[in-house]
Amino acid sequence: MKEITEWITGNVTLTVNGQPLELQMTVPATPVKPQRMLPIFQRMTDSFVEMGASAAQARGQNVSCRAGCGACCRQMVPVAEIETHRLAEVVAAMPEPQRSEVYERFDRALAELAETDIFERMSEWEGLKPDDRERIVREYFKLNIPCPFLEDESCSIHQERPVSCREYLVTSPAEHCAELSPEKIRRIEIPVKPSTPLRHLGQTNRVVGADFIPLVLALRWVEKNPDRFHEKSGEEWMADFFRILTNKTVPIPPKLP
Ligand code: SF4
Numbered sequence: 001m002k003e004i005t006e007w008i009t010g011n012v013t014l015t016v017n018g019q020p021l022e023l024q025m026t027v028p029a030t031p032v033k034p035q036r037m038l039p040i041f042q043r044m045t046d047s048f049v050e051m052g053a054s055a056a057q058a059r060g061q062n063v064s065c066r067a068g069c070g071a072c073c074r075q076m077v078p079v080a081e082i083e084t085h086r087l088a089e090v091v092a093a094m095p096e097p098q099r100s101e102v103y104e105r106f107d108r109a110l111a112e113l114a115e116t117d118i119f120e121r122m123s124e125w126e127g128l129k130p131d132d133r134e135r136i137v138r139e140y141f142k143l144n145i146p147c148p149f150l151e152d153e154s155c156s157i158h159q160e161r162p163v164s165c166r167e168y169l170v171t172s173p174a175e176h177c178a179e180l181s182p183e184k185i186r187r188i189e190i191p192v193k194p195s196t197p198l199r200h201l202g203q204t205n206r207v208v209g210a211d212f213i214p215l216v217l218a219l220r221w222v223e224k225n226p227d228r229f230h231e232k233s234g235e236e237w238m239a240d241f242f243r244i245l246t247n248k249t250v251p252i253p254p255k256l257p
Helices: 034-058 083-094 098-114 118-123 132-144 164-168 176-181 215-224 234-246
Strands: 007-016 019-028
Touching: 019 034, 019 234, 034 083, 034 234, 083 098, 083 215, 098 118, 118 132, 132 215, 164 176
Parallel strands: none
Antiparallel strands: 007 019
16 A cells, blocks of 8 residues: 655535534545545544534533443444445454454354345345334344454454444443443434445445445455545545535635646
8 A cells, every 4th residue: 555645734614503613634635545535534533423422421421332342333334335445454454363363253244144134135225114224223233243343342443443333422321232222322413424425435336225335244345346446636535525425516726836
């Protein structure tokens, strides 16, 4: 992976709940694949989550998520196509025996899922009613398949965890996550959820049905769908991201001579 040597910093102002939200971002000035933008989206997500956590704390609600609590890590975790490629790189770079163990956990998870029709039904995701989607998510959870990255009930790729994992922070007791009781789970409200636009960023139209890929399928996905992403500058990727987020065209400032 070639090193990024040129960076550019700019400001973006979003209007969230009628209030301006100023973001300063430093992005690659030269063309890169979209997965190279992930650290920027991860930091952006962490900032939004911190805002949500501070607002909750001001209301007297403290975050109950702790290292060693993997209660939510048996859910179907949605990841973006660009995240699958990053996750595959992360696993490939792991030292042995961890790398082989993680591959084995992915294989075991897929073998269990192959006994069900969950992925088959997910191919119709777009046309499914919310209740049917909810049923699939619950059935998946009932299988009690730990995320292949879960070790001793902690995330073994904490710095690299997907954006949807970063967005999931609760102030309710862990047992509600462990039972998947949506009515009792109190999630931190965040001003913007980057996971949603991220799913469409650079997407190659190979994702059908749902607009996400379940995390357990990430490595299989990459095997079958090699990296064919285009390269764009960081500013262009950011403009795409905010266009998808806001449904508006985002102008890119002209380059200075
Ligand atoms: S990636 Fe980490 S945080 Fe996300 S589900 Fe897996 S173990 Fe949990």
